[in-house]
Amino acid sequence: MNDTEGRAPEKPKPDDQPRGGILMGRPFGVPVYVTPSWFLVAALITWIFGSRLADVLPDLGGARYLLAFSFAVAFYGSVLIHELAHTVVGLRYKLGVRRIQLQFLGGVSEIEKEADRPWREFWLAFVGPLLSLLLGGAFWLGLRAVEPATVPGVLLAGLMVSNLVVAAFNLLPGLPLDGGRMLRAVVWALTGDPMKGTLAAVWVGRALAVAVVLGLPMLGSAQDVERSTTEAMVDGVLAAILGFIIWQGAGNSLRNARLKAVLPRLKVRELARRSIDVPADTPLGEAMRRAREAHAGAIVVVDGRGEPVAVVKESAVGAVPEHRRPWIAVTAVARDLEPGLTVPVDLDGEQLLDVLRRAPATEYLVVRPDGSVYGVLSLTDLERRLSAALQGRAAGAN
Numbered sequence: 002m003n004d005t006e007g008r009a010p011e012k013p014k015p016d017d018q019p020r021g022g023i024l025m026g027r028p029f030g031v032p033v034y035v036t037p038s039w040f041l042v043a044a045l046i047t048w049i050f051g052s053r054l055a056d057v058l059p060d061l062g063g064a065r066y067l068l069a070f071s072f073a074v075a076f077y078g079s080v081l082i083h084e085l086a087h088t089v090v091g092l093r094y095k096l097g098v099r100r101i102q103l104q105f106l107g108g109v110s111e112i113e114k115e116a117d118r119p120w121r122e123f124w125l126a127f128v129g130p131l132l133s134l135l136l137g138g139a140f141w142l143g144l145r146a147v148e149p150a151t152v153p154g155v156l157l158a159g160l161m162v163s164n165l166v167v168a169a170f171n172l173l174p175g176l177p178l179d180g181g182r183m184l185r186a187v188v189w190a191l192t193g194d195p196m197k198g199t200l201a202a203v204w205v206g207r208a209l210a211v212a213v214v215l216g217l218p219m220l221g222s223a224q225d226v227e228r229s230t231t232e233a234m235v236d237g238v239l240a241a242i243l244g245f246i247i248w249q250g251a252g253n254s255l256r257n258a259r260l261k262a263v264l265p266r267l268k269v270r271e272l273a274r275r276s277i278d279v280p281a282d283t284p285l286g287e288a289m290r291r292a293r294e295a296h297a298g299a300i301v302v303v304d305g306r307g308e309p310v311a312v313v314k315e316s317a318v319g320a321v322p323e324h325r326r327p328w329i330a331v332t333a334v335a336r337d338l339e340p341g342l343t344v345p346v347d348l349d350g351e352q353l354l355d356v357l358r359r360a361p362a363t364e365y366l367v368v369r370p371d372g373s374v375y376g377v378l379s380l381t382d383l384e385r386r387l388s389a390a391l392q393g394r395a396a397g398a399n
Contacts, residue, residue: 022102031088031098038105039077046073050159057155068152072159077103079136079164083171084108086132090125106243107167114351115261119190119198126182133168137161175206177250199258206251214244261351263387268349272383273367273376274298278307279331285318286326299377301366302335311335312342312364312377336362343368346375357383 022034051069058065080103087110088098097113116122140161147153174184181202188198276299279288288300300313317334318326336342341360346367348356357365357380365378 022104025103028085029088029092029098031092031101033081033101033103036102036104039103042105043070043073043077046070046076054155057150058152061152068156072156075156075160076163077108079133079160080108080167082136083129083133083167084110086128087112087125090128094121094125096125106239106246115195116186119186119195122189123183123186126179126186129179130168130171133164133171137164137168140164173209174202175209175247175251176202176254177206177247178209181206181251181254196258196262199255203251203255206254207248210244210248210251213247214240260387264350264354267353267383267386269344269353269367269378270346270349270375272386273346273378274382276301276374276377278303278309278374280305281310281330281332283331284327285313285321285329285331285334286323288313288331289318289326299364299379300331300335301374301377302331309338309366309374311337312366314363315379315381316363336364338366342366344378345370 022036025033025035027033047066047069049069050072051066054061054065054069058068061068081101084101084103088101091098091110091112094116096116099111099113101110102108112125116125137160140157144154144157144161147157149155149158171179172183173180175181176185176199184205185195185198185202188201189195192198275295275297277288277292277295277297278301279291281302281304283302292298292300299315301309302311302313304310311332313331313335321329321334339360341356342362342364343366344353344356346369363380365380367375367378369375
């Protein structure tokens with residue numbers, strides 16, 4: 002999908018790096034990855050669906066497993082369409098979409114920003130289940146045109162049912178499901194407080210997780226009293242995994258909401274440490290002595306023109322024994338100022354986190370609008386401030 006003929010390949014951005022997945026394409030410019038867990042699920046679907054096809058299409062023989070695998074691929078194609086619906090709306094609202102992942106028990110669209118209005122949140126969540134419902138209807142129409150006890154009939158019936166199940170499941174009103182985001186949007190609209198909407202959807206999501214773990218195996222037993230022990234174990238394991246995913250997703254949603262609430266408090270101007278400038282050949286021990294005298298918490302390495310070229314890493318300094326510091330130049334424990342490691346002093350909130358995400362490091366040089374050095378931002382200080390703010394927010398919510 003990318004036209005790279007005649008040009009050198011571009012270096013992938015940090016957000017485009019695969020995280021344990023295989024890049025399958027870039028619809029609408031958004032990378033789509035298939036994680037290794039998908040192959041496990043595809044094998045499980047092939048085994049279960051293929052085994053049950055023996056009663057419906059006995060003449061297929063071993064070819065029924067090929068049909069079952071085709072169903073698994075087509076089903077995840079439907080999941081991809083579900084996620085692309087979220088992606089299109091996210092792009093339409095300029096929220097940004099980092100990637101789509103097809104993984105264990107479904108897919109996920111990583112939307113970069115939160116919707117700024119409840120109705121946008123509602124539509125962004127609802128459009129996925131809506132597409133699954135439409136797909137289920139399309140497969141139902143196709144099923145009416147063929148014989149049910151045929152290969153096309155069985156495939157269409159399976160895709161119809163699976164898409165309707167995906168739609169119904171995602172409409173359950175608990176985070177991290179789409180229905181949970183819809184519930185969050187409704188409570189947000191009624192109360193004017195997005196955090197109240199999040200809390201309501203989180204607790205419903207946790208209740209759903211418990212209900213799935215306890216109720217799914219019993220539902221399977223009630224529907225088929227002659228199930229084998231293996232099938233019962235598979236149902237139990239899937240219920241436990243699904244319940245864990247929902248519970249964890251609900252907790253992550255709550256943490257993300259709290260993070261968004263405290264982000265405006267994170268200001269580079271307040272977090273930056275005072276720094277001193279030293280030439281590159283300065284011994285580490287001497288540089289630390291000057292920093293102590295100046296009551297500075299960071300050291301910046303400058304070149305012969307006084308321009309900053311590196312920042313001393315606190316973790317590297319701690320690894321050098323004190324008796325060795327007079328004999329080691331500061332450049333040995335400093336990181337060069339690569340692109341992205343210089344941040345403006347007026348940066349704050351989500352913009353700050355975006356900058357840090359694009360260029361991960363432990364220290365950043367902070368500069369004023371005129372380019373002069375203001376200080377050094379330490380990731381340790383940021384994490385400490387963020388943790389304290391989140392704990393205070395959690396105590397206030399409780």
